Every structure is written in C-alpha cells, then in structure tokens.
Amino acid sequence: MIERRIGIITTLFLLFVYTGTWQPAVAQSGIKVPTPTPFQETVVSPELEKEPPSCEEDFGEVVIFHGIELEKLAGELNKYGNCGYRIGNILKGHLGGEETVMQLTFYGFFEQDKAAKYEYAWFVARGPGEAQTLANKLAEKGFYLKKVQPFIEGACSERAQKIEKESNDSDDILSKFSKFGLGRKGAFFLFERKAGEAKKNEYRVLDAFTIRTRMRENKPKFDEFVAKGFRPVALWWLGFSSYHFVIMEKDEAIKPEGEYIFVSKQLGTDKKLTQLAKAGYTLALTGSDFAILNRVDHKPLEIEYESFPYYGNFKKQLPKFQARGIVDVIATTTFTSCDAIEGEWFFISPSKKSKNKSQTENLKFLSLYDFTDEYAKQKGWDLKRKTDLIEAHKKELQTGFNDKVYETLKEGYKIKTFGLIDGPTVMFERRKQ
Numbered sequence: 467m468i469e470r471r472i473g474i475i476t477t478l479f480l481l482f483v484y485t486g487t488w489q490p491a492v493a494q495s496g497i498k499v500p501t502p503t504p505f506q507e508t509v510v511s512p513e514l515e516k517e518p519p520s521c522e523e524d525f526g527e528v529v530i531f532h533g534i535e536l537e538k539l540a541g542e543l544n545k546y547g548n549c550g551y552r553i554g555n556i557l558k559g560h561l562g563g564e565e566t567v568m569q570l571t572f573y574g575f576f577e578q579d580k581a582a583k584y585e586y587a588w589f590v591a592r593g594p595g596e597a598q599t600l601a602n603k604l605a606e607k608g609f610y611l612k613k614v615q616p617f618i619e620g621a622c623s624e625r626a627q628k629i630e631k632e633s634n635d636s637d638d639i640l641s642k643f644s645k646f647g648l649g650r651k652g653a654f655f656l657f658e659r660k661a662g663e664a665k666k667n668e669y670r671v672l673d674a675f676t677i678r679t680r681m682r683e684n685k686p687k688f689d690e691f692v693a694k695g696f697r698p699v700a701l702w703w704l705g706f707s708s709y710h711f712v713i714m715e716k717d718e719a720i721k722p723e724g725e726y727i728f729v730s731k732q733l734g735t736d737k738k739l740t741q742l743a744k745a746g747y748t749l750a751l752t753g754s755d756f757a758i759l760n761r762v763d764h765k766p767l768e769i770e771y772e773s774f775p776y777y778g779n780f781k782k783q784l785p786k787f788q789a790r791g792i793v794d795v796i797a798t799t800t801f802t803s804c805d806a807i808e809g810e811w812f813f814i815s816p817s818k819k820s821k822n823k824s825q826t827e828n829l830k831f832l833s834l835y836d837f838t839d840e841y842a843k844q845k846g847w848d849l850k851r852k853t854d855l856i857e858a859h860k861k862e863l864q865t866g867f868n869d870k871v872y873e874t875l876k877e878g879y880k881i882k883t884f885g886l887i888d889g890p891t892v893m894f895e896r897r898k899q
Contacts, residue, residue, distance in 0.1 A: 509567065509590040510600065511540035521549035525578075528554075528875065532573040536654075539572055540586060547584035547658075551576035554881065558615045558654060560805035566619050567652060575881055583661040586612075592652045594671035594711050597702075601655065601669040601713075609657035610667050611715060614700040616799060616806040619650040651705045668716040670696060674728060675756055676709050681728040688712065688726070697722045701753040703799045703806055708756040724762035730755060736812065739771040743817075752798040752812060768817045769793055775800055775810040777835050777891060783813075784831065790815050792829055795893055797885040808885045828896040830879060834867055835891070841866050 529551055534542050543553070556574035561567070567590050587604055591597035601611065659665075670691055673684045688698075696714035703710050708730040727747065731738045735755055739747075744766045747759040774780035793814040800810040841863055842849050871892060875881075879894035 509536070511586075511588045525549065525551070527578045528881065529576040529578075530573075531575070533559075534572045536568060536570045536572070536590075540588060543586040546576050547586055550578060550580050550583055552579045552582070552584050553586070553612060553656070553658065555883065556613055556615075556656060557808055557885065558617065560807050561617055561619055567617060567654075570617065570654065585609075585659040585661060586656065587659075588654060588656045590652055590654050592650070594673070594702075597653065597655065597711075597713075598669060598671040601657075601671070604657045605667045605669055607659070608663060608665050609659040610665060610717070611655065611669065611699055611713065612658040613654075613656040614702055614713060615654040615656075615808070616703045616705065617652055617654060618705045618801075618805050619652070653702045665717075665719075668696075670714040670716075671702070672712050672714060674701070674710045674712040674758070675730055676704065676711075677706075681730060685728060688714075688728075692722050692726060695721060698726065698751055698758050701751050701756070701758070701799075703754045703756075705801070705806055708754065710753045710756050712751070712758065724760055726750065727759050727761075729757045729759060736771040736773045739812075740769070740817075743767040743769050743771070749796065749812070749814070752796060754799050754801065754806075768819060769814050770817045772813050772815070773798075773810055774813065777833060780811065780891075781833075781836070787813055787815050788829070790818075795883055797883055811883075811885060811891075829882070830874060830894040830896075831891060832867075832870060832874060832894070833891040837867050837870060838863060 525546070529546055531542065531546075547553075554575045554577045556572055559571040559573070561569060587609055589597075589600045589604075591600060672688055672691065673679050674688070675681045675684065691714050694716070695718075696716045697720065698712050699715040700713040701710045702713060727742075729735070729738055729742070735757065739749060739757065739759070742759055745761070746764045746766060747761045748767065749757060749771070750760040751758045772783070774783070793816065796812045796814070797808045798810050798812060799806050799808055801807075842859075845862075847859060874894050878897050880897050882893045882895040884890065884892040
C-alpha cells in the first residue's frame with residue numbers, strides 16, 4: 467500500500483486519466499435504472515491503539531502513499547506518524563457512478579520530522595452541526611484540523627442522470643436529488659495530533675454562502691467569531707455554485723489579525739483577487755468560485771493571480787510565469803467527473819509593475835499528461851488517444867513516471883504541491899542549500 471521508494475501517484479492516477487471515469491455515464495432511454503447503493507451516514511476513524519505500532523525502519527526523507535482505502539487510512543497514517551513522519555499533503559480520489567464514501571481512496575506524501583511523532587484521526591460528516599460536534603470531540607483530545615476534502619456521491623449515477631434529464635430547473639434538480647438520495651454531499655475531515663503536545667483547539671462550522679443564506683447575511687456572524695479569537699482555516703464546498711461552509715478554529719497560540727472579506731465571482735475570480743491585492747488583501751482561503759481574503763494593513767501588494775483548471779492553458783502560460791517569477795501556487799476545489807476534486811491551481815506571481823521580477827529557476831513541474839506522450843513516443847507505442855493504453859502499458863508508464871519523480875527529488879528538489887489539472891501534476895521546489 468505504501469511505496470517506500472520515492473515514486474508517486476500510481477494506479478489511482480492512471481485510473482483518473484486513462485479510463486472512462488472522467489466522463490459521466492449517460493443513462494439511455496429504455497434502460498431500467500438500478501436502485502442506488504444506500505448512502506453511509508456518519509463515519510469516524512477507529513480508536514487509536516493504546517500501544518502504537520513499533521518503528522524499526524527509516525523510510526527516507528519522503529514517503530509516498532497511494533490507493534489507501536478509507537477504512538484502512540487511520541492505521542496506515544498512524545504507522546508512519548509514529549515513526550516521525552508528518553503528512554505533507556493528502557488528497558482523495560474521486561467518486562463516480564454508484565460509488566459511496568466507503569469507496570474513497572487517498573494518496574499523498576509524508577515528510578520526515580525526526581524531532582516528533584504524530585497521530586491522525588478522521589471523520590466523514592454530512593452537515594455543519596455534525597462536523598462541528600465531531601471536530602470539537604477530537605479537539606478535546608488534542609487533535610487539530612489538517613485537511614478538509616468535500617465529496618459528492620451519486621451525482622453521475624444512472625438514476626441521477628435520468629432525474630436530471632427529466633428536469634429543466636436547477637433548483638428542482640437539487641430538490642429531486644435530495645428526495646431520492648442522489649448527489650449527496652459531505653466532507654472528509656483529517657485531524658493531526660503532535661505526540662506530547664497538550665493542545666486543545668475549538669471549532670465552529672458556519673455558513674459562508676449557501677442556498678438559504680447569502681454572504682451579506684453570514685458575514686456579521688463570521689466577524690463575531692473572529693472577534694472571539696477564531697480564524698478561518700478551511701472551506702467546505704457544497705457541490706453547487708459558489709456555496710460553502712467555513713471552518714473556524716480557535717488556537718490560543720495564533721490570534722486572528724486584521725479584517726476579512728468574502729468574495730464570490732463565478733467568472734474572473736483571479737482578476738478580482740488581483741484587484742483586491744492592490745488594496746492590501748491577501749488570499750486566506752479559496753474554494754470553488756469563492757474566497758476569503760485578509761488584510762492586516764492597507765499597503766498595496768504587487769502581485770497578480772491567475773487560475774488554471776486545464777493543463778493545456780497552464781502549460782502555455784508556464785514560460786511567462788517562470789520569466790516573471792512565481793510567489794506561490796494554491797490548489798482549490800472544482801467539480802470534475804461527478805465529484806469535488808482539488809483540481810484547479812491559482813498561480814500568484816509578481817505584477818507587471820513589480821520591481822521584484824526575477825527568473826524562476828527553483829521550480830520544476832512534472833505532469834503525467836505530458837509524460838505519457840513522451841514515454842509512448844520513446845517506446846514506439848501507437849496511441850491515437852491516451853485511453854488506448856493497455857494494462858501492460860499502464861504498469862510500465864507508472865514505473866517510468868515514478869522513476870522520473872524519484873530522479874527529480876535526487877536532483878535536490880522537494881515536492882511543493884500536487885493536484886489534478888487534467889490528471890496528476892507535481893510541482894517541485896529546489897531545496898535551499
């Protein structure tokens with residue numbers, strides 16, 4: 467399940483890119499639609515073992531994991547956490563067709579921290595009240611929030627396709643989905659605890675922008691909790707439009723600073739963020755066509771934002787960013803192949819008027835999308851489409867991609883971020899000497 471060698475994102479990634487799961491299955495007329503699998507309600511990770519698993523092996527500076535099933539996740543994470551490894555990032559796979567939350571699989575990477583040990587716990591929640599209760603139960607035990615991953619069950623099932631086909635009104639679709647238990651939304655929450663640290667945070671899950679309430683209505687309550695010492699630490703996309711919950715955390719060691727604003731703009735979000743940067747606002751959290759910004763002072767920021775949900779667009783613009791420099795890259799949630807996936811990246815770069823332009827040489831990108839073309843040509847494979855890959859090709863491609871990542875890490879780079887832009891794309895940053 468865990469690759470000790472530094473290779474990355476294998477079978478699961480290939481399933482994303484090279485099978486039909488990227489395209490929703492369309493129900494045909496005359497076909498009897500099967501009864502959907504019952505949806506699992508609240509799911510929580512098993513209790514931690516009193517005696518953590520022994521650690522007798524050094525796995526290197528980075529450990530990559532892929533394809534871990536939900537029910538086995540806590541055991542695998544805690545095995546490595548006890549050996550001094552901390553989660554660098556974790557992403558869920560996508561649910562398609564009739565799949566439910568119990569079919570979720572996860573991939574990501576650990577980074578070695580020889581000075582500490584870590585423990586992990588998770589839960590799946592369907593609503594804000596439930597999530598808040600479970601989060602605070604873990605917080606009482608010293609756990610703090612590490613990651614939130616929204617998901618959508620059954621959005622492209624045959625039954626859902628039939629319901630959507632019979633309706634022309636979007637709100638009506640949502641109500642029908644709710645009635646028939648289709649397109650169910652929820653979120654996976656991962657919590658972390660540093661061994662020996664007596665830390666007790668507090669959490670609230672608030673409406674940011676929902677079908678029931680708009681941003682203007684929700685902002686006063688948000689500000690009220692900021693005044694009480696809570697900070698926004700994660701967004702939970704509700705799978706439709708710009709609707710989100712916001713997860714607030716109160717950590718006595720970290721006080722909120724400045725003011726916050728909500729921004730929702732379905733088209734041109736990056737332009738709006740760039741405009742607000744001139745007024746001193748920085749990006750605190752970003753979701754699907756929704757963001758929370760923070761301003762500590764009014765000093766203009768000479769930065770620009772640009773988003774890329776498609777790899778082709780990103781690839782064309784990369785030389786421009788490498789010439790101007792890249793301040794940061796932030797992954798955000800988008801709707802892809804019937805589920806919520808962390809598959810859109812916001813690039814933050816110096817503005818055209820900035821005096822801080824410098825050629826970016828410390829960043830490198832590796833995409834399985836491009837690697838497939840290069841590798842197939844090298845091997846002489848006759849591929850009209852990437853979906854023409856046979857199983858033997860997929861396994862060989864998987865090994866080749868892993869080796870490429872391993873080579874990059876050996877060249878003095880580290881993984882800065884990774885996500886799905888038309889498939890897996892890894893961003894590396896050169897290690898500081």
